[in-house]
Amino acid sequence: MRNLKLDIDNYRNLLKQYIKFLDENALYQAEQFSKLSIQHNISPEEIINVHIQALKELYPDLPKEVDYSLNFLLETMISYGLAYQEMQSLREQQLELKSEISVAANMQQTLLSTEKPNIKGVDIGAISVPANQMNGDYYHFVSDNQQSIGVAIADVIGKGIPAALAMSMIKYSMDSFSESQRNPCSILENLNRVVERNVDQGMFITMFYGLYNLNSETFSYASAGHEPGLFYHASTNEFREIKTKGLVLGVSKDTTYQQYEIEISHGDMIILLTDGVTECRVGNRFIEREEVLEVIKKYIHLPAQEAVEQVYKHFERLQGFQLRDDFTLIIIRKNV
């Protein structure tokens, strides 16, 4: 149907057939005609013009009032045609943007990728899923030797591309800190200065940093206003909130962070998360923290990686497969 534009004959025949027999087939053909016209970027006023031409050929003695009224209709349709063309072009632009963003998202994944440390006696699971294409959550493991595991989890207040850009900055600053700065509190203090200097006011980053020392069987940590994680104490079979104090990164350049420490025994677990987990929304209701705990408990018997994936799947489904916020969950379990 390449010459559809000029295919007034076809239209006239359909119109004639319909007027004579009021026949459904003609209407079906008209539907096809209209779809093809859309495909070929033919605007409504042109269709009306084809209609006018066909009608005049079929009924040469049409009263002139009818003729005028059809011209009136044609004029009225011009703006619809324009709006339609604009929408088409915006749609193309949107596709372009989408593919650009997906390239950026891939790049971000490569830039921020981290490897889960593979250390005997420690079982680690981690998952991070963005609500949109770019992730404003971030987690990172540092493990230079078999004696310690550093773990960072962070969340930019805000989503999308600006959040993702800010996260890349965090990662590269952390890489540049020297060995002597590997204390959770000094890491946060250093990062705080970087964020305060480089990030717009109004963009805040929360972060938790922990250092698990396998020799001393301790976990030391500090938090910059990050969503509290959980400890599981195997001996008492209890979950406890990891209570911390500390201002979010980037508010004031002299912020100091308190460092805490706990002992980690056989079977104990450290559970870290972002507010995408705890502030998961179902309809208009935020779920309660207890509900989150219930879900975690349900899967906690599984190997750590499977457990975080199952918890994620649970909340993904609960939210109708449309995450409202980036979701990150880490489980670290001492196995021996």
Next chain:
Amino acid sequence: MNFQTCVNIQKEWDIVGARQLGRDRAKEIGFGTVDQARIATAISELARNIYLYAGTGKICFEMMNDINQKGLLVIATDNGPGIKDISQVMEDGYTTSGGLGAGLPGVKRLMDEFDIISDPGKGTEIRAIKWVR
């Protein structure tokens, strides 16, 4: 026979006058109904912009007579504030009418050729041509 006919734009009613004159010229030149309607819509947009943003100005028409085609040139001129960022104004979706598809990008679509010269503080001249098919 390259003479111009013009309509001054001072009040909203003048937009109608510009449309009418433009349509008459288009008919003379031999445009069909669809193109007449498109030209009239383009004139509306240009005249409205003068009325809204510059206060006063004029819309002129010139018949184009190339070797192998005929056309209508529409020129909208004013001494208003001018347009600072033309590229931005030409982006789809920028117009304050948002989503109606009209505005200057609409004029560009309705016509075959389109050009803007504008100096902030001095004024704006927009030229648009439609060729008879």
